[in-house]
């Protein structure tokens with residue numbers, strides 16, 4: 513098992529899109545709500561502002577379908593071309609799943625759609641899941657969306673957590689390579705889980721149809737991320753038979769600038785290759801990697817054939833990485 517697919521149909525990355533709510537909440541706004549300040553938040557996390565859902569308008573389904581629509585258009589496809597929609601979310605509009613609503617909003621009538629719950633690892637786990645359907649020839653066009661509205665689940669009086677999170681959605685369109693030209697651009701991946709750390713980050717069921725707000729032991733999660741993320745990146749690079757210096761871009765889950773800096777230092781790579789946009793969006797959970805990816809694609813920084821490593825980490829505990837070539 514090499515976690516690559518040499519003899520099967522390959523995965524191509526043919527479009528991206530993203531969407532965030534209009535409403536912006538700055539660190540200064542938060543300082544009016546809890547005992548905090550811009551200096552503490554920006555120096556400890558790198559976050560300056562985040563977009564927050566505003567009523568019905570900004571559901572998981574609406575943000576996800578806006579991001580999905582853009583990814584479909586960027587790929588030059590129509591909703592009718594989509595075979596499978598995977599919606600990675602941990603903040604579903606409906607506990608039975610939100611992917612069906614996204615399918616309806618997109619008008620992707622041929623597609624089968626389901627949710628995948630893996631918190632901040634959701635985009636990486638969703639990418640690997642999608643790739644299995646593509647490698648086996650089951651589905652050709654797969655829309656993978658990471659979308660979360662964590663603002664619904666935050667205790668807005670808890671300064672340790674409410675400063676971290678933002679809402680949004682990001683999407684990529686994955687397509688099977690043709691039989692005649694079997695290129696595979698998903699080069700390697702590694703996924704991990706450790707339920708022993710579940711207590712460090714969760715939204716627990718309280719009873720009587722209610723859940724507690726998000727609860728996090730920040731220091732434990734920070735230590736876990738800095739220790740485990742480099743390891744899974746090394747594994748996926750190993751499966752891809754690449755070195756860290758071959759990478760054009762490193763896109764980590766946007767949780768804390770200090771976590772990105774620690775991983776950059778550990779690998780000794782050029783900090784300019786480490787994508788960071790959490791200053792504007794905060795931690796958007798499953799959406800953070802595809803929002804960052806889309807922003808770098810839209811600005812022309814990510815070009816076809818660029819080599820990209822992504823890594824997600826968070827509740828579960830779960831973490832994972834994938835290495836791919838854009839295009």
Ligand code: UT7
Pocket residue numbers: 547548549552553556557632671672675729730731733734737767768771795797825826827
């Ligand atoms: O997406 C899932 C993955 N999640 C993560 O990756 C989160 C990882 N963890 C972190 O990013 C960091 O642990 C935090 C940003 C959450 C916290 O940073 P920290 O450097 O670990 O701070 P701390 O929790 O050790 O708190 C230091 C101090 C405490 O005061 P005392 O006890 O030393 O007097 C806190 O009460 O800072 C205080 N504090 C605050 N002060 C002002 C905590 N939150 C705030 C705040 N404003 N918002």
